[in-house]
Amino acid sequence: MRAGSLIHLGMSAEDEDLYRCLLRLTEGTPPVLAEHLGAPVDEVEEWLARLEAMELTSLADNGSIRPAPPAIAVQRLIDLRLRELQEELRRVAAEQRVVESLLAERDAVRPAVRGASERPAIERVEGTPNVRAVIDELTFFTREEGLTTQPHGALSAASIEASRPLDARILRRGIKMRTIMRPAAVEDAPTLAYLQEISAMGADIRISDKPLERMLVFDRAAALTPIDPQNPRLGALVIRETGLVANLVSLFERMWSDSVPLAEAVAARQGPEGGLSEIERKVLATMYQAEKDETGAREVGVSVRTYRKYVADLMQRLGATNRFQAALLARDHGWI
Numbered sequence: 281m282r283a284g285s286l287i288h289l290g291m292s293a294e295d296e297d298l299y300r301c302l303l304r305l306t307e308g309t310p311p312v313l314a315e316h317l318g319a320p321v322d323e324v325e326e327w328l329a330r331l332e333a334m335e336l337t338s339l340a341d342n343g344s345i346r347p348a349p350p351a352i353a354v355q356r357l358i359d360l361r362l363r364e365l366q367e368e369l370r371r372v373a374a375e376q377r378v379v380e381s382l383l384a385e386r387d388a389v390r391p392a393v394r395g396a397s398e399r400p401a402i403e404r405v406e407g408t409p410n411v412r413a414v415i416d417e418l419t420f421f422t423r424e425e426g427l428t429t430q431p432h433g434a435l436s437a438a439s440i441e442a443s444r445p446l447d448a449r450i451l452r453r454g455i456k457m458r459t460i461m462r463p464a465a466v467e468d469a470p471t472l473a474y475l476q477e478i479s480a481m482g483a484d485i486r487i488s489d490k491p492l493e494r495m496l497v498f499d500r501a502a503a504l505t506p507i508d509p510q511n512p513r514l515g516a517l518v519i520r521e522t523g524l525v526a527n528l529v530s531l532f533e534r535m536w537s538d539s540v541p542l543a544e545a546v547a548a549r550q551g552p553e554g555g556l557s558e559i560e561r562k563v564l565a566t567m568y569q570a571e572k573d574e575t576g577a578r579e580v581g582v583s584v585r586t587y588r589k590y591v592a593d594l595m596q597r598l599g600a601t602n603r604f605q606a607a608l609l610a611r612d613h614g615w616i
Contacts, residue, residue: 289357290364291334294319298327299336302347307340334360349569351604359452366452401521404507411504411516412442418498419446425456425499427532431492432512433464434471447478457483460492460535466545473599479542480608486539493535495528503528563590564610567603 286296301316302308310328314321328345331337336353340346348356373379405414419426435443450457457478465471466487475485494512496504503525504516519525559580566576577587591603600606 286357290361291357294327295330298324299331299347302345307344307346309344355604363452399520403518404515405518406515408513414518415496418502419450422450422455422498426450427497428459429492429495429532429535430461431494433462434468435474437470440470440474447483448481451478451481451483458536459483460486460488460539462492463487463489469599473601475542476599476609480605485542486536487542487545488535488539490538493531495532497525497529497532500525500529560590560594563587564594567591567607
């Protein structure tokens with residue numbers, strides 16, 4: 281096995297040979313690739329279909345097939361492996377009834393604690409640590425959809441750090457996440473960066489300039505609302521009564537219809553078309569394709585120093601923490 285082989289990331293030897301061949305050629309067609317690999321065209325087409333399914337190739341304007349940049353390709357392979365591993369672990373946990381075993385252990389010493397189906401229709405949970413524990417549990421059992429509103433605008437650093445692992449866990453499991461924020465979230469750099477981070481992972485974020493009611497809804501089966509909307513630290517009400525949860529979902533859908541997508545809100549704040557100049561669009565395109573600043577600067581037609589200044593400014597505007605994330609966010613916004 282060659283050094284740095286992609287087989288370690290779950291790619292077959294044939295697929296890796298094809299991807300590396302594309303990197304050497306920059307782009308190519310099935311017949312050309314078949315000639316370089318010494319393989320039948322129909323087999324190469326099958327390998328190309330697998331690379332396309334893994335989002336490791338794209339179609340050039342001339343009809344040729346172009347490889348994804350190595351850094352992006354490796355990240356996508358890692359994401360695929362993580363999803364596969366997570367699915368496998370979840371399957372094993374279900375087959376071995378791990379959760380049921382642990383609940384039985386807990387209930388053996390705390391007989392008053394019952395399963396979710398036996399809990400009260402409305403439960404009062406006081407204190408931030410206890411509320412977060414309930415959110416952890418409900419998140420774990422969520423299978424399809426999570427709905428959230430944030431009426432207070434910008435998120436605190438502590439809130440972002442507490443939410444990041446939960447949100448990432450939900451999105452890696454393929455669960456649909458919809459969140460409504462206030463315009464202040466777009467004005468706050470750390471909050472915007474976090475929203476764009478989870479948006480790039482698949483979260484659907486919207487911004488509303490109308491009043492929001494704070495809520496979290498899990499699979500339309502359970503919901504959390506604050507005990508006192510003016511004092512969220514007091515605690516939350518956990519609602520499992522079907523009719524009440526349905527009413528909260530209806531309220532959420534009304535608020536959702538009155539909001540705009542995050543990218544649209546960001547673009548409106550920055551001006552028409554995001555306020556990008558032609559040279560900034562070229563820089564964004566090279567950030568996605570070029571491996572070195574020297575290459576990107578040469579393609580754009582500026583000095584390396586100027587190119588790096590453009591890169592730094594664009595990363596700040598996108599709220600990105602690295603160039604890879606900036607390229608993904610720019611692509612999601614339709615800027616490249």
